[in-house]
Amino acid sequence: MFSKLLIANRGEIAVRIIRACQEMGIATVAIYSDADADSLHVALADAAARIGPPPPAESYLAADKIIQVALDHGCEAIHPGYGFLSENATFADAVAASGLTFVGPSAAAMRSLGSKTAARSLMQAAGVPVVPGYQASQDAADLAAAADAVGYPLLVKATAGGGGKGMRSVHARTELLPALESARREAMNAFGDDRIYLEKQIERPHHIEFQVFGDHFGHAVHLFERECSVQRRHQKIVEETPSPLLDGGLRRRMGEAAVEAVKAAGYTNAGTLEFLVDAQRNFYFLEMNTRLQVEHPITELVTGVDLVKLQLRVAAGEPLPFVQADLRQRGHAIECRIYAEDPANQFLPAIGKVLLAVEPVGPGVRVDAGVTTGDEVTLHYDPMLAKLIVLGENRPDAIGKMRWALSHYVVLGDVITNIPFLNDVLAHPRFVSGDTTTDFVDRDLAGWQPAAGAAPDLALAAAAIADLLAAPAAAGEKSVTDGDRFSPWNRAGAFRLGGQ
């Protein structure tokens, strides 16, 4: 096993990896941009190195600098987390070339499976159904012609993409060119690669993905599915496993297809095959993520496997410690992504200081947080504060536990969060019945507004009592009776601002 490892990431996933390393006795080196000098992942690591200014291209995407830091600190491996450099084959090559271990698949496997377009070709060859699309050319005229052939509505997607970045939904030919341009710019900015491709939009699908794992001895398994149909802006916000849609037969067929694909490609380490499943339970391969997923914890909870530790073990050359038959799902897990964003305003990101974060604590409740009390949410990165994950005995139990946990998750400050929205998602009849498709949020929660409205009297009373307790009447302050309430004396309250 490695004795020292660099984490080429930030936020909750860096924290998650650092903790796994600490348990395994692996020393950790964190990296940070100027925006993150005081953040949690930096505080928890054994050592930390500044990489550069806030923009990702100059910090968390600065491959050469990051590798140099790893070498300078005597690291033996680099864990890329998700996002940033995690699916960058050039980076994986450079890591290997510098004599370090990249915790993930080989660059070759990454190229053949990680590229959305190459993976589609590979799957088609292996007989796995794929979503109809076009990926032959980057030329605008070719793309326009192909779009007509595929038919609208369709999706413009970034070849190097993930997390909904560089993705645009196009409903008519007139929208195509602006969508191509905007998607390319966003893709270049996020991944340093502006290639795009087209994909037909499947009508109201479920988004269901399979976790796979391969080792260096030719063994591969899947760790079952994750249902990720609750999305906004093409990005998952609630995930669960098992999927309420799959039955044993479909689960087995999809899992076997996933394992076959992984074995055919000689894929090692953790990966995820995303599928769309339509109303007739046809499944279509969508893309492969050649890295750890954000939503990996729900798989950990129902399978009992620590995926980050397994990544490290497999990267260090250990064989998978189980075969497919050893694995089974137990209980029901749900993850909610706690974002700094405003669900009442197109889910646009919010920024500000987190003055107080109180994470829920209880049996079966797990919080993977990257941001906590005192931290600043800035413009520069993904606005996810934390992942709230629960394991229940079954789906209703897990929903009850998640609603409890959401109601007990306190985030105070100028930063707006999606917690009240998530609570309404969990309470929605379509979610409760397990009948969510990827258009659920757009269709059924359009125009969502927080129920809270103006502060009720009890909240005002609480604020006033807290203000009073924070600044009790000064020793010299004149005592005033009820009748005197408008005397200037009792206007010296801690929160007396402005006039009436």
Add this chain to the structure above:
Amino acid sequence: MFSKLLIANRGEIAVRIIRACQEMGIATVAIYSDADADSLHVALADAAARIGPPPPAESYLAADKIIQVALDHGCEAIHPGYGFLSENATFADAVAASGLTFVGPSAAAMRSLGSKTAARSLMQAAGVPVVPGYQASQDAADLAAAADAVGYPLLVKATAGGGGKGMRSVHARTELLPALESARREAMNAFGDDRIYLEKQIERPHHIEFQVFGDHFGHAVHLFERECSVQRRHQKIVEETPSPLLDGGLRRRMGEAAVEAVKAAGYTNAGTLEFLVDAQRNFYFLEMNTRLQVEHPITELVTGVDLVKLQLRVAAGEPLPFVQADLRQRGHAIECRIYAEDPANQFLPAIGKVLLAVEPVGPGVRVDAGVTTGDEVTLHYDPMLAKLIVLGENRPDAIGKMRWALSHYVVLGDVITNIPFLNDVLAHPRFVSGDTTTDFVDRDLAGWQPAAGAAPDLALAAAAIADLLAAPAAAGEKSVTDGDRFSPWNRAGAFRLGGQ
């Protein structure tokens, strides 16, 4: 299901039950003594009622008052937790007589199985081996004669006992009478019942217990074992499951014996059969605890069953939702009891204010805490602050996780904790090899002293920097140079007390 429930307990178990109720939508009523008015279980409940002054007899053992509070608040059930009234059949009868549901076994089953002596008789009749002993008389002369027959060393135990209270180890005849007297006084004080009995001391046994559960439809299952051999003052401090001692065959035989006993007695709800297992893997029934155990979470983590919720469901008349074949152990769970006590001074209780408690947070780490930042540990009750519980993929993984968690559990204040001791237990070769018998702490950790000793320079530096940051030089304070360091000006530090 109940709509409102009273929790006749305090501390972490009251908190645990309140949280389960909140998830299930059951309103909660807490009770408290004057010593607990500001404690966590009171803060979390939907309503709370003062019962009386701190002594248990006037508060948490005041059965009539507690039942009256439950009636006044419109409760439908009472959960007794563990300790206090949880194994008091008279209380269970009184609860039932007042029209409320007692969350636990019937008073009849409690009498036949909960009494240590009645249970021994019942087990003997059912062919389950019991530890040789004497329980025929309370007369001192009879007991002395019986002690000679059983042979020394032996144990004096309280008939109503539990948690090591009212228990004395007697190595020679001269020690018997003082031990009887003292055990009786402690038993009377703790349980309101001063009856005692004698039991032969099995040489260096493992203490292994089985979790059982019965419903009102004649179904009963076991939820596997808990290895509880790490004890001090006859009280468990570290528990784990699976037991490193049991193999599949012994586990099955013990589990079947446990289920048979439960079925024979018509036992309902949660219970635990404690066994001693000697070096030859003979097992002897020791006693039955007719309630939830402190260490129930490790069973929850490896079986995926929420025992508190199951208690509530079974008490409300629901059938067990599984059969024996559905249950299996997955992973390895360990619990450490975090006590306010001084392991370097006979594990004697410590008191004081917890100025800061920071519980470890991470995947597979669970903290069931009853005491947290700002709480006062008083003289009056059991000095357990919290239970630290981890679930690992296997035993070495769980040990690594527990050591990580112990190292990240911060408790600051005058209150001394056993955390450094627990860390040394987990690191001990006998624990690591799974070879702990009930004399482990006394034999292998006798004379334990904390490694910490006097504060190292880095700790002093941290204190000084914190003091400086807490009280930076006042605006009017004269700036002094290095050469002036002994000028009175820079002696105005926040922590300047006394002279040299």
Add this chain to the structure above:
Amino acid sequence: MTVREFQYQTGDEVRTVLVEAQGDQFVVRIGDNVLHLSARLAANGRLDLELDGRRLRAYIARSDARRYVSLAGNTWTLQPPDPRRLRRHEANDGGSLTATMPGRVLDVLVAAGDQVQKGDTLVLLEAMKMELRIQAPAAGQVARVLCAAGEVVERGQLLVELAKP
């Protein structure tokens, strides 16, 4: 008994709260509503309340100007009752385009005097690797451009003013 007065703005309303304290018992008057509460400040910003036998846990945080209250899973931000603030909000009529998220101005595609059609993109904003188009809500003429490429803008900040056609 000492009475303290506090004022908070929530939504568009300014509310006056009068508090009398006696030990851990409080009488709070808000308009005609009189609440008899017991309250105790615990660690970590938690305020334990009891009202008519019902216990509640509030969490309170404070910045210089604002109060943040969490109660039963909901969160409210209380503003200081600043009349200028109120007026500024009201000034946001349909002819002005404000930043709907905090971010960096990627590009300004119009200049003062330009004629624009409904749906035309006026400004491109970016934050957290996400791009957002600020589009014209109706046809009109650009009266003023109040931002420049590269500038960091706050949520609600005025970016472009349109003159009605």
Add this chain to the structure above:
Amino acid sequence: MTVREFQYQTGDEVRTVLVEAQGDQFVVRIGDNVLHLSARLAANGRLDLELDGRRLRAYIARSDARRYVSLAGNTWTLQPPDPRRLRRHEANDGGSLTATMPGRVLDVLVAAGDQVQKGDTLVLLEAMKMELRIQAPAAGQVARVLCAAGEVVERGQLLVELAKP
């Protein structure tokens, strides 16, 4: 640069700590040891330290008189350097019996002037439902009894003084 001086007692030693601060950089001198640290106070009493490229997380709590430090899983209590305190500790010679835990005195079984044998129980203490016997460490005569049944005593409080025989 401003230098501040702090004194802490740990174990039996009083240590003097000199701290120079410049922003988040600190030079700490303890005896001959000079530490160059960067430090930042985070939420919840956490102090993030960096020393020679190694990052450490300390937690600090303070009462009126004491400082409590947690570092790498260990905890230390720092006392104020009070010379009277030191003397009182030293006065605890073998002839005095102190409470080994805080608790309530259940019973006092001896009176001043009594002859006792080694192992005789002098006082019964009780706390958290646990009973503890305070026994004579050697034969001798009871010089003074300093507690009474029902009294609540602190850990370390003198209960009985024995005169050496």
